[in-house]
Amino acid sequence: MAIPQRTIALGTLGFGTIVDERTSFEILDHFVESGGTVLDTANNYAFWLDGATGDESEEVIGRWLASRGARDRVVISTKVGARPTVPGTGLETAEGLSDKAVRTALEGSLRRLGTDRVEVYWTHIEDRSVPLAETVDTLADLVAAGKAGEVGASNHAVWRVERARALAGDRARYTHMQYRYSYLQPRFDIPLPSSAHVHVTGELLDYVSSEGDIRLWVYSPILSGGYTREDVEIPAAYDHPGTPRRLAALGAVAEELGVTKNQVALSWLLDHDPQIVPLVGVSRIAQLDEALGALAVTLSAEQRRRLDEAAL
Template identity: 35%
Template sequence: MNTRPLGKTGFSIAPLVFGGNVFGWTCDEKTSFAILDAFVDHGFDAIDTADVYSRWADGNQGGESETLIGRWLQARPGMRDKVKIFTKVGSDLGLPGQKGLKKAWIQQAVENSLRRLNTDYIDLYFAHWPDPETPIAETLSAFHALQQAGKIRATGASNLDAQQLSSALEVARKEGLPAWQVLQPEYNLYHRSAFEGALCDLCISREIGVVTYYSLASGFLTGKYRQPSDLAQSQRGSGIGKYLNPRGMRIIDTLEEVAAQHHAKPGEVALAWLMGREG
């Protein structure tokens, strides 16, 4: 498997990252373990999760995905050295003080994630959402302290626009703090405008690694959702209805046409397009 450098993190990864928000939600432990085993067996090595996954499911409180990944690592001796683990802090976990990007919460949250993941370090730690109530310098300083302590290897931010990322980079420069090394935007064949342009250009010019999420638009780009009745196929169906419009159907039709020409599946074409993008 060919790997690619991930920005200035100092490490390289295979070109597809597995999104673990399904663990503890639509995937039980047995299914999660089987998926992770197959993922690694095929040469991939980066797994993305978050402390909040999958709080939205009935009976969950957050941390379920990290816990399943941690159990998988524990059940596979030596696996930790073969994979890169990404997780995030900042989403609302439903209890006072358990959200945002203040230093005190970051310090507590990383320990919680390390415990659930059964590891003593996280390869890439993301700030999940912008926190307008916390100075970015405080957040960057907290992340830097975690790096110095060996608890995280690299830092990133998710869901920033170009102005927010530019501001964070400038604060890092002025304060003498390490800047964000990786960005995680929502980006796929359907959802393009928020990343393409100024944000993508900034990542390229500053050598910021990019790890996208919703790369298949919650499964829409596989072609299995074409009408409202198809949404009942999955617990994720409620979030896919927004794609069932003329533009979405044109994208699916084109994907299927290209896939047929290459004896591939629509989802494979969508991911190949993404991996071929600059940045």
């Protein structure tokens, strides 16, 4: 199944941990019934929570796929590289991207998901201890074997992606990139909320646009509810003079269109050049409906201009 041209992907990081299995199933059911097709997970979600191992999200999706017979109705995207090898530790013991680690991790993901292939297989974080050619060759082998449809790089330096694509030659190469991005833009002298997050830059957008065969996916597109919820604080990395102007423009356009600020922020991403796939994580059906509602929001050229120029 191909990834639709204009789509919102369902992020499943919290399934089986923050979001219980029954609710996860309800969300997945509603997502597919509403026309959604793209599910994004990883082999380490959400290991950092008390009592979690990192198996949870993939296992919940696997059980849902089996119970609904839904494998051919969805695109599955999962990741390798950031799962700790020692229980109770963090990324300092991450599995990495060696040939053995990548192959072993994919077998584990396929087992948990109850499938024989994934549509997109991502290297979750960089591993500079392993020759890049080794990782590139392994990923190409997995695509050739039919275990992965395409491959992507998440949170990698742009130059590393370019080098990897060159090393791949005529074999399968990175055609997807995944980073943090939203309407608000951060300052770069203050860390992002997670040390593993890498933000979209102008250079990255230029690279994706110039290459023509790369699909850009973005996480945290609505800042975990920061645009609309009074109980969610916008991270300190966005504390600069441009933010109030952008928030004012976002609010004005939302009021004009009769939609939420979240929907305007998502619409701004959906109508982006280069084309973007926003990843939205939800814990309630109402949140999912709000996010999917952004697909029906159309920004006028004048509204888009105002949003783009708000922080200039």
